[in-house]
Each structure stands twice: as structure tokens, then as C-alpha cells.
Amino acid sequence: MRFQDVISINDFEKDDIEYVLKTAELLERELKEKGTLQYAKGKVLATLFFEPSTRTRLSFESAMHRLGGSVIGFAEASATSVKKGESLMDTIRTVENYADVIVIRHPREGAARLAAEVAKIPVINAGDGANQHPTQTLLDLYTIKKEFGKIDGLKIALLGDLKYGRTVHSLAKALSYYNVKLYFVAPPGLEMPRHIVEEISDKVDIVETSSLESVIPEIDVLYATRIQKERFPDPAEYNKIKGSYRVDIKILEGAKETLKIMHPLPRVDEISYEVDKTRYSAYFRQVWSGVPVRMALLGIVLGVIE
Amino acid sequence: MKELKVSAIHKGTVIDHIPSGKGLKVLEILNLPEDSTILIAVNVRSEKLGKKDIIKVEGKILSKDEVNKIALIAPTATVNIIDKWEVVEKKNVEVPDEIIGIIKCANPNCITHYEKVKPKFKVISKKPLKLKCHYCERTMEEEIIAKNLL
Numbered sequence: 001m002r003f004q005d006v007i008s009i010n011d012f013e014k015d016d017i018e019y020v021l022k023t024a025e026l027l028e029r030e031l032k033e034k035g036t037l038q039y040a041k042g043k044v045l046a047t048l049f050f051e052p053s054t055r056t057r058l059s060f061e062s063a064m065h066r067l068g069g070s071v072i073g074f075a076e077a078s079a080t081s082v083k084k085g086e087s088l089m090d091t092i093r094t095v096e097n098y099a100d101v102i103v104i105r106h107p108r109e110g111a112a113r114l115a116a117e118v119a120k121i122p123v124i125n126a127g128d129g130a131n132q133h134p135t136q137t138l139l140d141l142y143t144i145k146k147e148f149g150k151i152d153g154l155k156i157a158l159l160g161d162l163k164y165g166r167t168v169h170s171l172a173k174a175l176s177y178y179n180v181k182l183y184f185v186a187p188p189g190l191e192m193p194r195h196i197v198e199e200i201s202d203k204v205d206i207v208e209t210s211s212l213e214s215v216i217p218e219i220d221v222l223y224a225t226r227i228q229k230e231r232f233p234d235p236a237e238y239n240k241i242k243g244s245y246r247v248d249i250k251i252l253e254g255a256k257e258t259l260k261i262m263h264p265l266p267r268v269d270e271i272s273y274e275v276d277k278t279r280y281s282a283y284f285r286q287v288w289s290g291v292p293v294r295m296a297l298l299g300i301v302l303g304v305i306e
Numbered sequence: 307m308k309e310l311k312v313s314a315i316h317k318g319t320v321i322d323h324i325p326s327g328k329g330l331k332v333l334e335i336l337n338l339p340e341d342s343t344i345l346i347a348v349n350v351r352s353e354k355l356g357k358k359d360i361i362k363v364e365g366k367i368l369s370k371d372e373v374n375k376i377a378l379i380a381p382t383a384t385v386n387i388i389d390k391w392e393v394v395e396k397k398n399v400e401v402p403d404e405i406i407g408i409i410k411c412a413n414p415n416c417i418t419h420y421e422k423v424k425p426k427f428k429v430i431s432k433k434p435l436k437l438k439c440h441y442c443e444r445t446m447e448e449e450i451i452a453k454n455l456l
Contacts, residue, residue: 088417
């Protein structure tokens with residue numbers, strides 16, 4: 001077993017990432033051949049979702065069931081002892097008696113790291129505030145690898161709210177392990193934070209722009225993100241920027257035929273529905289990628305997959 | 307003008323070579339008992355720094371944690387342990403690689419503000435001082451660090 005918890009993409013070396021992607025690929029193939037697998041038979045996953053995230057929770061539950069294991073948990077803090085004032089640390093100390101692995105989603109940043117320090121069983125971070133969502137990053141990489149058969153050599157644009165979007169922060173960092181060219185396309189005021197640009201700029205070529213039109217002909221992957229209203233400290237700032245970019249058929253006229261559009265979902269209005277039916281859309285296949293990647297992570301931390 | 311003699315107390319600690327103007331802040335973060343005997347000298351001539359502040363605390367030997375705290379706002383400081391009017395030990399303050407329990411995280415949404423856990427930081431740069439919260443991964447720079455000392 002290479003790692004015991006999955007807390008931050010910053011804890012992953014390139015070898016770890018490749019190991020997860022390879023394991024996911026093998027599991028996906030085996031799943032297609034055999035249907036449900038039995039690697040986690042008798043194991044219990046506890047999903048502790050202190051804030052709602054239906055997609056991520058269902059994806060983890062699906063992954064655990066497909067590994068042959070079972071799932072317990074809650075989908076919002078209001079239904080738990082947290083409402084009675086229980087600390088996160090006590091919740092973890094309690095739940096670890098019922099389960100073999102914990103997946104935690106929490107509104108506070110650093111909650112997953114703290115949970116992992118307290119728990120005797122493995123902990124996987126399914127999102128801690130605006131900080132990390134490492135399994136999303138791994139499934140994004142897996143999707144790119146599946147769509148192109150490789151990651152090296154690609155030109156990848158990250159579009160949208162690059163300031164507050166934790167998904168794009170982690171993805172940019174993970175992509176810097178590969179031989180790629182990155183385009184950060186953001187409306188003024190929502191640019192990629194300087195510390196991230198500085199951290200990775202000596203490893204990858206970076207182009208920063210606010211013009212999607214200018215980069216569309218060059219890129220292989222367009223990773224679009226929603227402007228997340230809930231992350232804006234000032235609603236006026238959100239209202240000024242919302243709807244400032246949109247991927248539609250017209251803008252895609254100049255794109256490479258092989259361009260793939262990805263999105264962590266949910267979308268609001270940043271990708272037009274007419275794009276769904278085109279060869280470019282990869283975002284619903286991206287949703288599926290979450291299952292084999294999370295199966296791989298669960299299997300690895302449980303020690304049932306070598 | 308002759309420099310002040312460091313050891314002009316009988317027993318205790320002298321914090322020398324504090325950057326000029328930081329002496330009162332150092333005193334504040336040491337949070338010494340109200341009845342402590344303290345001598346403070348501000349804007350003293352110094353060959354090393356041009357001007358410096360000095361704090362002399364009668365009857366108290368500073369712990370390692372307290373010394374580390376000083377390093378965060380006065381990295382040039384030297385700590386002299388005094389016994390019978392003489393310097394018996396001299397230590398340079400140094401920012402450690404990890405800082406536990408003496409600074410709070412500047413991120414108001416960090417879990418350390420809501421759970422009974424000691425804030426922990428990795429020092430990612432000593433000059434200029436830059437810390438990264440072990441829990442929320444947010445980085446803090448010098449000016450913010452000084453405002454968040456516990």
C-alpha cells in the first residue's frame with residue numbers, strides 16, 4: 001500500500017498518481033468483464049457528508065458497492081450529533097468503530113486532515129471547504145488519459161473561476177507533473193492565484209489570458225468551470241462577473257476536431273446544452289470516471305488491491 | 307557612546323538584538339506575569355543592527371517555545387541566560403521548520419478555529435517568512451503572521 005489516506009493532491013508524487021490511474025484502468029476493465037467485483041467484500045465505507053454533495057457521495061457509494069463492499073453514513077450534518085454540539089474529532093472516533101474506511105465532506109478547510117490524524121482507519125477527503133478535492137483531480141486526469149490515451153504532449157485550457165475554484169487549483173498542480181502546456185483563461189478578477197502560477201511555472205509552459213477565442217484553435221482539452229456563487233465573499237463581485245463566458249457552438253467553430261470539453265459539474269450556463277451532442281463533449285464520460293478512480297482509491301487504502 | 311552591557315540583571319533572560327521598534331511587540335507576545343521585573347531599552351545603538359531594542363527579564367528563563375515565538379517577529383534576536391550577573395548561555399533565535407501552537411491560522415474557515423487542536427504550520431520560507439497551515443494548506447506571510455500570534 002503506497003498511502004493510507006487521501007487528503008490532498010499535494011501529498012501525491014507523480015508515481016502515486018500513475019499508480020491510481022493504472023489501478024483504475026485495470027478495475028474498469030475487470031468491472032466490464034465480470035460486473036460487480038468482490039475486493040471489498042465484508043468491508044464497510046462510512047460516508048460523512050457534513051454538507052450536501054450528491055454527485056460525489058453517490059459516486060463513492062457506487063464505487064464501494066461495485067467493489068463488493070457496503071456503505072453507511074449521512075448526507076447532511078443536521079441529521080447527526082453535530083447538531084447537538086459534537087466535535088468533528090468525537091464523530092470520527094465514534095464512526096471508526098463502525099467502518100473500515102471514511103469518506104468525509106466538510107465545509108471547513110483542513111477538516112479531512114484533522115479527521116485522518118484522529119482516525120485509526122483510512123480517511124478520504126471528498127472536499128474540505130475551498131481547499132482540496134483530490135479525488136476529483138484524479139478522475140479528471142483519468143478522463144484525459146482515457147480520451148487521448150496519454151496526458152503528455154497535450155495543450156490544456158482551464159476556463160472560468162480560476163481564483164476560487166479548488167478543482168482547477170489542484171488540477172493545475174497535478175498537470176504540472178506532466179509535459180503539458182497550460183492555458184489559464186479567466187475573466188478579469190478571477191485569474192489563477194499568483195502562488196499557484198509561481199509554484200508550477202518552472203515545470204510547465206503557462207499562457208494566461210481572458211480570451212477564450214484566442215486559445216480555442218490551439219488546445220486539446222477545454223476544462224470549463226462554473227463561477228461558484230457560494231465562494232464569493234462579496235455578492236456584488238459575483239453579479240459583475242456571472243455569465244462572462246460561455247462555451248457554445250459558435251465559439252467551437254475554430255476548435256480542433258479532436259478537442260474535448262470537460263467540466264466537474266454541475267454547470268449553470270457556462271456550457272450551452274447544444275454542445276452536449278457534439279463530438280467535443282466529454283463531461284458526462286468524466287462523471288463515470290469517478291467510479292473506477294474511487295474504486296481504486298478505496299481498494300488501495302483498504303489494502304485489498306495491491 | 308558605549309553599548310549597554312547585556313547582563314545588568316542578577317538572574318534571568320536578556321533578549322538582545324531585537325530590531326528597533328519591535329521590542330514592545332516582543333514583550334507583548336511573551337505575555338509575562340504582571341509582577342515581572344522587566345527592563346526595556348528602545349533604539350539603543352548597535353554595531354550589528356544600527357539601532358536595536360533590548361528586553362531584560364529578571365528571574366525568568368525563557369522556554370524553547372517562547373524563543374521560537376520571538377524568532378517569528380525578531381529573527382535577529384539573541385537570547386542570553388544570566389546567572390549571578392554573568393551570561394551563562396547564549397542562543398540565537400531561529401525559525402524552526404515547524405511551528406506548533408503559537409500562531410493561529412489567518413484563514414477564518416480553517417478547522418483549527420472550531421476544534422480543540424493546536425494550530426500547526428510548516429515553514430516554507432524563512433526569509434521572507436512564509437508559513438503554510440498544516441490543516442487548511444493556506445499560506446501566511448510575515449505581516450499576517452505577526453497579527454496572528456497567540
